[in-house]
Amino acid sequence: SSVRLSPNSLATLFRFLKEIFPVSSSSNRRNAFRISSLESFSAWSSKRCAVIGGSGFLGRHLVEKLLGKGYTVSVFDIRQSYELPGVTFHQGDLCDKQALLTALQGVSLVFHCASPAPASDDKALFQRVNIQGTHTVLQACTEAGVQKVVLTSSASVVFEGTDIKDGREDLPYAKKPIDYYTETKIEQEKLVLKACDKEKGLLTVAIRPHGIFGPRDPQLVPILVDTARRGNMKFIIGDGSNLVDFTFVDNVVHGLILSAESLRPESPICGKAYHITNDEPVRFWDFMSDILVGLGYAAPRYNLPYTLVYGLALLLWLLSLLLCPLVAFKPTFTPMRVALAGKHHFYSCSRAKQDMGYKPVVGLKDGIRRTVESYPHLRHGA
């Protein structure tokens, strides 16, 4: 492992020396000579990482795992949602390069897990944060001497609302992405992969999870329960046989850390995208039923034709656009959600298995059980 000199390197080296030689006693000075400084420096700095978006659902699970593995973690996020010993929080907008530079001092590895919530459907915000912001993140990483950037992309970058079965990473990017969020995730992924430059010493990789679920997830389970509580989860869209990927959060975290640790100049993963899944495609409606029943709600039972529901969702969405100056209403059944609920969309993770030895660490059944147990406040009657 090599140490790349950057404008921040001296400051970082100084902090490192202060950390390993805190007191200037004679025994410390003797110990100093036993340490091969450059090697220790390299090992120390490669365990210093930053998680951009570390206050979020995935980001926080990642931070917790990194701490357990002995990393020193800085979180950069627009909000601070928790406190943890060993974590330094930097509150700021990732579009602000100066704020990023402060957080990235002495950091050699950056995980980029920040994005506005997909449900916001705010085109300008997605463009600003996911595209311009990612450009700023890459600039800041180069200036700060960061060596590795791991992006959390999304498998939806290839999904157009039609069936995908065992999709591989060589599928073309969606020409008609399902929403603005996905449109900007495509541009974001392209930016990060293009920035991979062994000569300049910046290595990048993109992880594409799909349907992440687990404790503290702010969207999948809460939206599902909200829909059930309003009595709208009685229907199955289509014949209910469509297979999809739902990926337990620990498996995504495992894929992110594995990719970071495999990212070296000679590694085949440089500048590439990888699907990370549970490797257990499941019927969408079986998964929904398992969560609902686990929380004490009834499973959906009545089938509705896919085209009918999709048409209605499209109509509702158009109406919400037309009426938005007068009344603000957000339909639960958006065309995007209907497509996700009624079509096949599952992906192969064989490239990750082959190139980085990926294997899911938590099975689907166990993941569902842990998720259900983590939401006592969302149980029926709670």
Ligand SMILES: NC(=O)c1ccc[n+]([C@@H]2O[C@H](COP(=O)([O-])OP(=O)(O)OC[C@H]3O[C@@H](n4cnc5c(N)ncnc54)[C@H](O)[C@@H]3O)[C@@H](O)[C@H]2O)c1
């Ligand atoms: N949840 C999923 O099913 C899923 C699936 C595939 C990919 N992803 C991707 O994984 C990543 C994490 O998603 P999540 O589910 O944890 O979402 P989340 O909303 O819980 O976390 C995103 C975090 O980004 C932060 N953030 C937003 N704008 C910011 C800005 N301008 N500057 C700094 N921080 C900002 C938020 O405050 C939040 O803490 C995202 O990139 C998302 O696109 C999520």
Ligand SMILES: CC(C)CCC[C@@H](C)[C@H]1CC[C@H]2C3=C(CC[C@]12C)[C@@]1(C)CC[C@H](O)[C@@H](C(=O)O)[C@@H]1CC3
């Ligand atoms: C009202 C119902 C019919 C269903 C309610 C559950 C939905 C809220 C979720 C089912 C599939 C989920 C999903 C996402 C959001 C929540 C659901 C629609 C994403 C679009 C979130 C953003 C990610 O990047 C996407 C991905 O590629 O993983 C998610 C795909 C699945």
